[in-house]
Amino acid sequence: MLEQLGLASAADLFVSIPKDLRLARELQTSPALSEIELLAGFDRLAETNFGAQRISFLGAGAYQHYVPTIVDHLISRSEFFTAYTPYQPEISQGTLQAIFEFQTLVCQLTGMEVANASMYDGSTALAEAVLMAERVTKRSKVIACGAIHPEYVDVITTYVQHAGIELVHEPVNPETGQVAGALELLDDKTAALVVQSPNFFGCIEDVAALAEKAHAVGALLIVSITEAISLGLLRSPGACGADIVVAEGQSFGVPLSFGGPYVGLFATREKYARQIPGRLVGEAYDKEGRRGFVLTLATREQHIRREKATSNICTNEGLIALASTIYLETMGRSGLREVAEHCAQKTAYAAKEIRRIKRFSIPFTGARFNEFVVRGPVAAMDLLAKLGSERGITGGLALSHYFPDRPNDFLVCVTEMNSRADIDALVAGLVSLTKA
Amino acid sequence: MLEQLGLASAADLFVSIPKDLRLARELQTSPALSEIELLAGFDRLAETNFGAQRISFLGAGAYQHYVPTIVDHLISRSEFFTAYTPYQPEISQGTLQAIFEFQTLVCQLTGMEVANASMYDGSTALAEAVLMAERVTKRSKVIACGAIHPEYVDVITTYVQHAGIELVHEPVNPETGQVAGALELLDDKTAALVVQSPNFFGCIEDVAALAEKAHAVGALLIVSITEAISLGLLRSPGACGADIVVAEGQSFGVPLSFGGPYVGLFATREKYARQIPGRLVGEAYDKEGRRGFVLTLATREQHIRREKATSNICTNEGLIALASTIYLETMGRSGLREVAEHCAQKTAYAAKEIRRIKRFSIPFTGARFNEFVVRGPVAAMDLLAKLGSERGITGGLALSHYFPDRPNDFLVCVTEMNSRADIDALVAGLVSLTKA
Amino acid sequence: MKSNITKVTSHINPNEALIFERSQTGRVGYRLPALDVDEEPIATIVPQQYLRDDDLVGLPEVSEVDVIRHFVRMSTWNYSIDQGMYPLGSCTMKYNSRLNEKVARIPGFANLHPLTEVENAQGALAVIYQLQQELAEITGLPGISLQPAAGAHGEMTGVMVIRSFIDARDGEEASAKRRTMLIPDSAHGTNPASAHLSGFSVKTIRSTAEGLTDLEHLRELCAGGDVAGLMLTNPNTLGLFERNIKEICQIVHDAGGLVYMDGANMNALVGIARPGDMGVDVIHLNLHKTFSTPHGGGGPGCGPCCCSKELEPFLPVPRVVQIDEQFKLDFNYPQSIGRVKAFFGNYGMMLRALAYIQTHGYDGLREATEAAVLNARYIANGLVSDYEKPFNDPPMHEVVFTDKRQSRKGVHTLDIAKRLIDYGFHPMTIYFPLIVQGAMLIEPTESVGRQELDQFIEAMRSIAQEAIENPELVLSAPHDTRIGRLDEAAAARKPVLRWKPKQAATAS
């Protein structure tokens, strides 16, 4: 081929790059490995991830749930995972119809009217919701209420720093663990209240009450959900009056994978459809009246609107949205409910058992779904480290990770993946490691 | 639906089964398990298969080779693994073209003219070859020469017991490990000589010489191969004059899987095509001249010829034949040669190192590919058991398993999967476990 | 309707060439680790005379992505269960669970060598043992060998067991006079072929007009004293339960013979009735039918042989037994017919079948049977207005129709089958069983819902209509596939069974 193009060598392909900018040596990256060597290398690394091999009660924004075997099989079909964004609808109907189903499922679960084709994850979806609230209301104050995931707060903070938005915080009620509720900062400059429910401490918020307060001053209510399985049991944010609902969709059939890729869900009211960030798929028909699906309302997007776009997002989380879609359709109406109930029941059992341990307490009284804060008699960081190394149990998240003023607190999450025996082992471990 | 059919209950569906033959209770099989429970149960069982977790030098008819990742991905495509025998060519061209390629590859590797669409495995392919030799020659004596895999001999014995075939044995030369070669039993009543090369003791047979002898009396030469990778390096049986070649195809991309499913290769001369057992795929054209593939020469088969068929085989090893096809096409011309060379080189190294160990010897002088017999100073069964439990190494197969008169011998197999470090560990283990 | 495109000839999917035609010298699709021992000249390891000298010319040289595209494209030319109903009678094309595939790939099983010492393979043997127990309960027959690799292989095994049993019971000499195997005219071709492999000669029993075994004829044939046994499929290949099965067994037993049941149709019986309770002595199962191990485009299968306590000593060796909580291999069956396959049989299929049994549970197994029969009954009901149904008995898990009405217009079973392809369905089994002229054997299995059954019925009715109004349309089907009907006669006349390089092909 080189010859046919009249070139003497591969180097001649690069004459348009000035010589002094060309690398005169080979890269000093890894030498080529065979499949055997590569797999052996990654297997060795994986073995040192002890956390992946233990019974675990870690939640806090990423959850261990059962993933039906068919999910991975289906997303591994070449036609799905090696396709691109469905710009050419005639040869992308598989992806497009799946996204349309995804949007529908997100609407059904959140109780909202429209949903987009996905965001990067829950945290960036929340940040985009805040930006959207500013666009919709043309107001600039946003109140983050109560216990929102600290990393989500960090992400919002980054996103709003140059957007002229003032982010203020409404504290947590130290008794209930819920939003304190005075909301003195709420006024007619407020674009939105942001609340997470169940919140970072596992407590379910009174979303309906917050919606009422927000609406009273013309602000929006943004609800953020990190544990999407809760939607199987808890009243939908839409039914409570939320204006924008964002969620981390990882619980819907997505492996933990050290934090990503996950998928952000984003839903809102129909009237705000043209303010939504990201892609939307809509129904369309061809000349012969056959139904199909297309990317639509693209005039919101960066490739058309450029700096005036509703967001800069282009690539989203297509394949993960597909995985969630398959998960939700497989579990279906009764499965989603059942998983959520198992989580709630097992969590209730775990809380009951832990409360019985001497010198342990559960500081917050708010109702919970599948997470709760435990207060032990010693530093949680040390206690959990010992639980890990001596008992092979990851007992939860030491809250000092984010809150240095909570040295003895840790967050425990229980899902359908934790058997009663696992819970009993956790309790036994806590008991024996804190014996005087 | 029951209603629509005028039935009161599911039980009514079975009225044509006399009541006294109907089971009046539920089966006493396992209660239904969820995916979580099922996987946990099988995982627990798998953990007790210590053999699967060790460095291994076991061969003897089933070999540990590298399987490129794409093989399993491709055979897992719904279109391949959930299709049936390609009886309807218009919607089975994927399977049919793949089989046509398989047949071609088998011909190329064995040096033969026609090959079928697969047999159950190497052992049954060999038994069918013996039956075919009887059909072709109308003679009834078959001579099994030298070290043929004992389980293959067992299978032939079972197959021929009611077929009027006399199976006799030509011994092994105790020096070389090859066929003794006198062949006093060979005469004009002989339908076929059967030889395995490399043979069960790992020695390469002089196939060309045997072919000449067989042909001299009008008998056929049947060559059986258990380690198909040897075809990457060794002269093809076809080039040596074989009339029927059968092989176990497991080495071509098929997991060990405790002995199956594997795939039998079966090839012969064009003139015997109508005597071949099993399915054949051939080229065909439609009215518009488009090339396709069909099952052909079906008049040999049971569904048409019934008791006069060339075999009773119906379901064969389609998916495994596909795996082998993908393996062979991925490795290709140079890869197959390279794997075979690595096997031979590493085996030579291992033999050299083992020969150096005090009180160990290699009893046979015949040239080898990737297996050889080692004679130790103690009972091989005990030595290997210790090597396993103390060193985590499966050192090979104790020949006493099949030959009680060879208590100290064991068969060692080395493939591209065994690193030099593995071999050195084996040698070190043998040394230290036999120190006086 | 497609408009008149003139140039679309290079669509990639429809035209994927043979891999050999894609090969380009020097391309590779693999990489091995560097050789880590000192390389010796190869001829010092293997003498030159034994070395290959053709340099493997002709083997493909392609890249990894070439291979991927090659097979992905080719795969799109197949119909499969995962795409829709596959009502191939006698084949039980039910859904193949992804979970079972995952189980079979657990490294502790997939990487286990069959000659591993039993102490280091206890989990693998436990699976065999458990599956034997489950199948014994399901069939009512306590002796199980999982060694046979497919149904036909199981048949051969079972028939050889019968022969060895009679040898032992009657002595070689008396046994030598019992060399007749009775087989109904409706039987699958593997039955007579398997009987022949075991040294029997076959006598054919007629079926009655009702589609059942003709008892009179059976009695007649049994009178000769030469009958070693009967091979009967039940439900038979017409989808009808042999309701005289007990009497049939009695007649054969009275004549000194044994009864072999072809268990390919067990999907009509699991959890409802057991062959062992009917008087049957030995059967085979098709794990790749009833127990959902994938058909894989034609295998692998697994064809366990299940027999009565009396026949158990004759099963192939080794047998997997449990002694003091330990699983062992028992070779000590001197009356065994011997080994029918190296190692333990198609082990991977056993894992899948056990997973199938355990995920269904006893109630799920029964419900699957009920659904399979219900679905067939629904189709029978839906098609009887448009197609000839030759037998009145209610069908079990499959139902046979014929082309009698359509053939008056020159439209035959083959045409109806091909036309069904245009409607997006895999055709039913056609021209089997042989005794029904123009047979269409339809087996929906439990893996289809009512919507799809209705679609199928609608398609079949529509074709019946077309056969009247526009027979040419049916005769020239399929229209919607990559290729049309292939000239199979020409293919058989001058068979081309492998690819050859162009020059060589013209040279030879």
Next chain:
Amino acid sequence: MKSNITKVTSHINPNEALIFERSQTGRVGYRLPALDVDEEPIATIVPQQYLRDDDLVGLPEVSEVDVIRHFVRMSTWNYSIDQGMYPLGSCTMKYNSRLNEKVARIPGFANLHPLTEVENAQGALAVIYQLQQELAEITGLPGISLQPAAGAHGEMTGVMVIRSFIDARDGEEASAKRRTMLIPDSAHGTNPASAHLSGFSVKTIRSTAEGLTDLEHLRELCAGGDVAGLMLTNPNTLGLFERNIKEICQIVHDAGGLVYMDGANMNALVGIARPGDMGVDVIHLNLHKTFSTPHGGGGPGCGPCCCSKELEPFLPVPRVVQIDEQFKLDFNYPQSIGRVKAFFGNYGMMLRALAYIQTHGYDGLREATEAAVLNARYIANGLVSDYEKPFNDPPMHEVVFTDKRQSRKGVHTLDIAKRLIDYGFHPMTIYFPLIVQGAMLIEPTESVGRQELDQFIEAMRSIAQEAIENPELVLSAPHDTRIGRLDEAAAARKPVLRWKPKQAATAS
């Protein structure tokens, strides 16, 4: 040609309904283990007012096989890399290795929680660290953050880094005067959108007739003293290397600005030239392009931000560092722009990208770049006779053509793209970059062989011919797909963005 079928309307594959339309009350496709703790009334756990009361009506109720068939059928409506060449310019649709998929699914990674204490996640952190090292070497920029989830996210990160750097360098007040980001008119839409997100206003730089950045215009714009930086794609979106890059960087630097390079086109440079050596301050990479992590029908991606030593303190936290053989998380970067995503970013993509780099090796990376450029050059050469090539410079990894000649006959880029579908190819990128009228941006990548390139060239030439001889054929394409061109305008006018039950739909 298809014959005139009148009845083929029920072909299953073409007509797979929405899952909601397939749902049947009571069907289930899952099974959970029985609850193993004592069940409490749910309202004693969660107060009634917080409980869902809609019973999840509307969610689908289907069986496992329904779900399988649903998605398998739908998948067959997609085109994908595994089926053939996918020459979508700017998107680098290269082969996605199956091996990398396997690596990402190793349970020790896939089951690892992101908040695992670092001591128990050393292997996972090692992967991040190693990938950082490899990317630093590849780009010549030592500061790497893998947190951004896609290219646009990396842009936002990089632009914020520039802003924070200038704030720190010049002080808030002076910095407040530098709020202009220069972006060429050929840039991808994410560039201005990302600049806007970071509080910059955008000024557009003209491209020259040669397709390169207009230096004069650049100098002019830089003269104002308000320039914070330039966002430049290199090779640019026309597939041309900005050969004045050093001078460009100099001009911007002299004006007190920084240079951001959009690294989406790094597939033209890896192993050949490094942004860090060109004077660039910060770039993003698209691991889902250059480093082959799968596009997945539109993501997930991973958009690492890579910068000079000077800018490193401003990267997002936490950063993964190595201290005494241990991998740690370092939050102590007080100048950091903050977090851009929860946890560590799209970790699964990092595993795949590292596997890509390691299986290729340094030589393989360079060879991939050479092949990508060679392939684009080959196409440029093959099409220049039939299509208008607006720029003379030899293209790098992609080449732009236009519909200028065809549009005289009324055939436009869109039509050519649609017609290409009939030839079995995915179309190229169309109407981008915006500055080229009727642009067709073709990027073959290294994952196609010569045979396929020739087929593509032949198809394009054939379409050019058709545009002359039979324009209607092109205008009405595609002909061979399940559906024709959809009415996108109508869809946007009255958007239907979700399924609703029939009654509800008519009610609302």
